[in-house]
Amino acid sequence: ELKNTSGLLYPPEAPELQIRKMADLCFLVQHYELAYSCYHTAKKDFLNDQAMLYAAGALEMAAVSAFLQPGAPRPYPAHYMETAIQTYRDICKNMVLAERCVLLSAEILKSQSKYSEAAALLIRLTSEDSDLRSALLLEQAAHCFINMKSPMVRKFAFHMILAGHRFSKAGQKKHALRCYCQAMQVYKGKGWSLAEDHINFTIGRQSFTLRQLDNAVSAFRHILINDSKQPPAQQGAFLREYLYVYKNVTQLSPDGPLPQLPLPYINSSATRVFFGHDRRPAEGEKQAATHVSLDQEYDSESSQQWKELEEQVVSVINKGIIPSSFQPTQFCLNRYSDNSRFPLAVIEESITVEVSFRNPLKVPLLLTDLSLLWKFQPKDFNAKHGGETKELGMCDDDMIGTEAITEFLINSEETKVARLKLFPHQTGELHILGVVYNLGTVQGAVTLDGIDPSIGLQTGKFVSNGLSVRGRQDLEIQGPRLNNTKEEKTSIKYGPDRRLDPIITEEMPLLEVFFINFPTGLLCGEIRKAYVEFVNVSKCPLTALKVVSKHPEFFTFGGNTAALTPLSPSASENCSAYKTVVTDPTSVHTALLSSASSVDFGVGTGVQPEVIHVPLPDAVLLPGASVQLPMWLRGPDEEGVHEINFLFYYETTKRHSKMCHRVLRHTAVICTSRSLHIRATVCRSNALEGEEGRGDNLLVFVDVENINTSETGVKEFHIVQVSSNSKHWKLQKSVNISEDKDTKLASRERAKLCFKAVRCKNSEGRLSHECENYTFADIVFGNEQIISSASPCADFFFQSLSSEFKRTHVQSHTHASQRDVKQSFDETVRLIQRCSEVDLNVVVLWKAYVVEDNKQLILEGQHHVALNTVGKEAFSFPQKQELPETVLLKFFRPENTPVPAKPTPEQLSNLIKTSLHYPESFNHSFHQKSLCLVPVTLLLSNCSQAVVDVMIDLRHKTTSPEALEVHGSFTWLGQTQYKLQLKGQEVYSLQLKACFVHTGVYNLGTPRVFAKLADQVTLFETSQQNSMPALIIINNI
Incomplete structure (x- = not known):
């Protein structure tokens, strides 16, 4: 029986209960208006009697009746429900009835779309008494929030979490999981x-x-x-x-497949693959070739340079053609390299894969038994058939040896790389799939540098907490975005990346290179002798060893004439780098002649000068064998730090279908400091009576300046020898003979040397390309002659010559199209130009005395100057050209017909060389004879190989300021005009007479000489460049 709080119990015939029963009957027959009135009347009676339980029930039913009335004459009295719920909960302490009332009221409010009020009502009844009831109410409230006109998603998720928590406390695991999963969709x-x-x-x-x-x-x-x-x-x-x-x-x-582990993160695109074994480090004086390693940063510019060098040497080997199957050697593959083709690896040589791991957590991770996961398909490339595919090859060590890292610790939030190795023992196709490892944690605190000393540092082992799982992670590398065709540009397509799919080829030779006594600092032009050791560390013989460099003028292995002595570095400590001979004291300042063929030094053979053949004994290096060869180095002409790349190319003795050659890289860093600066000029000279080469003599002026700074410890330079090398000219003797045999230059001192050069006898009448023999003339200032036609002096000369030839060759090719126009005119111009051309190369050899650690060292070196044009200054290294001032931009239409080249006035003036021969002073008695006649010889030399028409005009009167200073005038007697024809290289003497009427000093240099080629019309006037006045003194006796 229902009792109210005061213990009041109504008898069954009580009028209050009768009204309540009547209200219930009206409610059952759906007479909701009458039911509402009866419930309302009963409510009042119960409240008057303080029967709160009955009153709350009447209030609850009155509210429901009001809600269910058709047409809704009155609004839903929500406050009735709230009063009833409060009465049940607070006064009657009956939570079951309160819960029922809340659920009923909430459904009514929801039907009226009053979700906010419904949610507030449901939440208000939650308590700590019953977890299950609270969970139900919170879940219903959450659904109210999500069903609002503007859904309150975060409130829905929050109350779902609260409901799930209460379900969990009530032991309802499935309901709790359902609530959390629904909330997860929001968060x-x-x-x-x-x-x-x-x-x-x-x-x-x-x-x-x-x-x-x-x-x-x-x-x-x-x-x-x-x-x-x-x-x-x-x-x-x-x-x-x-x-x-x-x-x-x-x-x-x-026994199932290995699961995918989420930790640590792997940056797949940063994966690098290295093909090559670990090279031996440098030992003592030996310096190993730098080659390529995983510790080096990738540089796209240097990578392109190495590719060009390799293409260059392959082109030379294949007679100027790069094969279509050529694949540039890439030792290290990464995200920047070209990975579109399958890389080639060699059997029995390790493949190193560098995997980048990142630990995102603040706790360390310990990976144990870390190794690579791979798939291998054996293939015999000679037999042309494939084998079976091995999916997981961790046990197949007879095919691919796998190196495992026992323990690999990654500290908190650390990025760390692991280098994992594979050793292929069979040819075929290898596919590296991923990594496999045990993932675990470390006990205790771990420092950034490793593990705390208290936890097993002495044993070198990390202490795991015993909990680890074995799993795998795949290496999935996305190729580069394609952007070539229109279809690729408008869609997102990626190319292949095959760096993890190497092809294992047959065995190949493997070269190691060591440099002995290799310097790091040189003077500009300094010659130093070092040694290179070549070691074949494979089981295959090695052949066709070549080295290619962008700077072939930096080093040489000696020409075919080089003697390989001394053979060991220890025997060469006190020897000169040059081949020397003790000279006879009588031969000082006169030329000692020798000759050499450019073919012996690799010039003119058609082979690019950058590709140098390494002279191996018997041209083969057997397995396990090593050989030491001398290598001469010459400091670059410009000061500063120079990076010089060497690419060693070699082949196996038997041809393979996949790999034809291998290369080894080395980068030498040389710091050069200033030494000498040499400038030279050449001008035409007159031969003395009875002297060799009457028709063609040159004066060579060499200006040597010591521009070295005292920081390098150089005390002084000695010019020990000046040599010339040319096909057509040779130095004959030194003109300015001083008492000192040696020319010494302290800091900032300058020496001026003058030499006489004559034409070689064997070059007369020959064109330059028909003669490959060079004449070497050595003018010695000391006691020892350096044989300039032998290695290494001649090697560096010919290399500088070939680089100079390469520059001019490129320039001449740019004008090839213009040379076809007006061929005859061009030939004329060429003949005139050839008159002023001189093919004479001067080599200045020097010694520098250096004080270092209280010891005096003697350094040797040489500088080259190429004299090409008469009267034009040449330098030992190219001068820096000043940038022209900015000019206004002009737009014009280019002419289709190229302008033919015209000879310059300087070139025209060198067509005919003139010289006057006369007595310096002439005595005459004007009292006896008023006219003084002086015989003068005009010597005309044809400097060209062609027939030249010459016209001499004696009527010319000098009006120049220099000539006016000379007192008086004179007259030429006889013909005033002469017309002559001179053959190629002909010397003609013309006898003239000058007439004087007074004593004094006169300038005889008044004749004007005009010349033209025999088959041309235009006359060119010739003049003596920088000529002195031809002064004669007339005395009266």
Whole structure:
């Protein structure tokens, strides 16, 4: 029986209960208006009697009756329900009735779309008394929030979390999991990482309890792979939970495929693959070739340079053609290299894969038994058939040897690379799939540099907490975005990246190179002798060894005439780098002649000068053999730091279908400091009576300046020898003979040398390209002659010559199209130009005395000056050209017909060389004879190879200021005009007479000489460049 709080109990015939029963009957027959009136009357009676339980029931039913009335004459009295709920809960202490009333009122409010009031009503009844009731109410309130006109999504998710928590406390695991999963849909991907972590952790635990292991693993995985903001202790707990769950999963199917692990992160695009073995380090004086290693940063510019060098040497080997199958050697493949083709690896040589791991957590990760996962398909490339595919080759060490890293610790939030190796023992196709490892954690605190000393540092082992799982991660590398065709540009397409799919080829030779006594600093032009050791560390013989460099003028192995002595570096410590001979004292300042063919030094053979053949004994290096060869170095002409790349090219003795050659790289860094600066000019000279080469003599002026700074410790330079090398000219003797045999130059001192040069006898009448023999003339200032036609002096000369030829060759090719126009005119111009051309090269050899650590060293070196044009100054290294001032931009239409080249006035003036021969002073008695006649010889030399018409005009009167200073005038007697024809290189003497009427000093240099080629019309006037006045003194006796 229902009792109110005061213990009042109504008898069955009580009028209050009768009215209540009448109201119930009206409600049952759906007479809701009468029912409402009766409930309202009963409510008043019950309240008057303080029967609160009866009053609350009457209020509840009155509100329902009002709601159910058709047409709704009155609004729904929500306050009735609230009063009833309050009465049940607070006065009557009957939570079951209050709960019923709340659910009923909430449904009424929801039907009226009053979701906010319904949610507030449901939340108000939650309490700590009953977890299950509170969970139900919170879940219903959450649904109210999501069903509002403007859904309150975050409130829905929040109250779902609260409901799930209360379900969990009530032991309703499935309901709790359902609530958390629904809330996760809202929080996922919003960046609320702490909320996500909490939800995922709870989902993982509930799923594990319900034995939904896959869901549990997925939930824990999400906690670990997101950038968590949890403290380290919490992250460690998450990781342990994950490992524990994962271990249970793997125990269910121990023979199944390895699962994918989420930690650590792998940056697949940063994966690098290196083909090559670990090279021996430098020993003592030996310096190993730098080659390529994983420790070097990738540089696209240098990579392109190495590719060009390799193409250059392959082109030379294949007679100027690069084969279509040519694949540039790439030792290290990364995200920047060209990975579109399958890389080639050699059997029995290691393949190193560098994998970049990142630990996103604040706790360290310990990877054990870390190794590569691969697939291999054996193939014999000679037999042209494939083999079976081995999916997982971890046990097949007879095919591919796999190196495992026992322990690999990654500290908190650290990025660390692991280098894993494979050793192929069979030819075929290898596919590297990923990595396999055991994932675990470390006990205790770990410092950034490793593990705390208290935890097993002495044994070198990290102490694991015993919880680890074995799994894998795949290396999936996306190729470069394609952007060539229109279709590729308008869509997103990626090309292949095959760096993890090498082809294992047959065995190849493997070269190691060591440099002995290789300098790091040189003077400009300094010659130093070093040694190179070549070692074949493979089981194959090695042949066709070549070296290619962009700077062939920096080094030489000696020409065919070079003697390989001394053979060892120790025997060469005190020897000169040059081949020297003691000279006879009588031969000082006169030329000592020798000759050499440019073919012996690799010039003029058609082979590019950058590709140098390495003179191996018998041209083969056997397996395990080593050979030491001398190598002469010459400091570059410009000061500063120079990076010089060497590419060593070699082949196997038997041809392979896949790999034809191999290369080895070395980068030498040389710092050069200033030494000498040499400038030279050449001008035509007159031969003395009875002297060799009457028709063609040259004066060579050499200006040597010591521009070295005292910082390098150089005390002084000695010019020990000046040599010339040319096909047509040779130095004859030194003109300015001083008492000192040696020319010494202290800092900033300058020496001026003058030499006489004559034409070689064997070059007369020959064209330059028909003669490959060079005449070497050595003028010695000391006691020893350096044989300039032998190695290394001649090597560096010919290399400088070939680089000079290469520059002019490129320039001449640019004008090739213009040379076809007006061929005859061009030939004329060429003949005139050839008159002023001189093919004479001067080599200045020097010694420098250096004080270093209280010891005096003698350094040797040489500088080259190429004299090409008469009267034009040449330098030992190219002068820096000043940038022209900016001019206004002009637009014009280019002419289709190129303008033919015209000879310059300087070139025209050198067509005919004139000289006057006369007595310096002439005595005459004007008292006896008023006219003084002086015989004068005009010597005309044809400097060209062609027939030249010459006209001499004696009527010319000088009006120049220099001539006016000379007192008086004179007259030429006889013909005033002469017309002559001179053959090529002909010297003609013309006898003239000058007539004087007074004593004094006269200038005889008044004749004007005109010349033209025999088959041309235009006359060119010739003049003596920088000629002195031809002064004669007339004395009276």
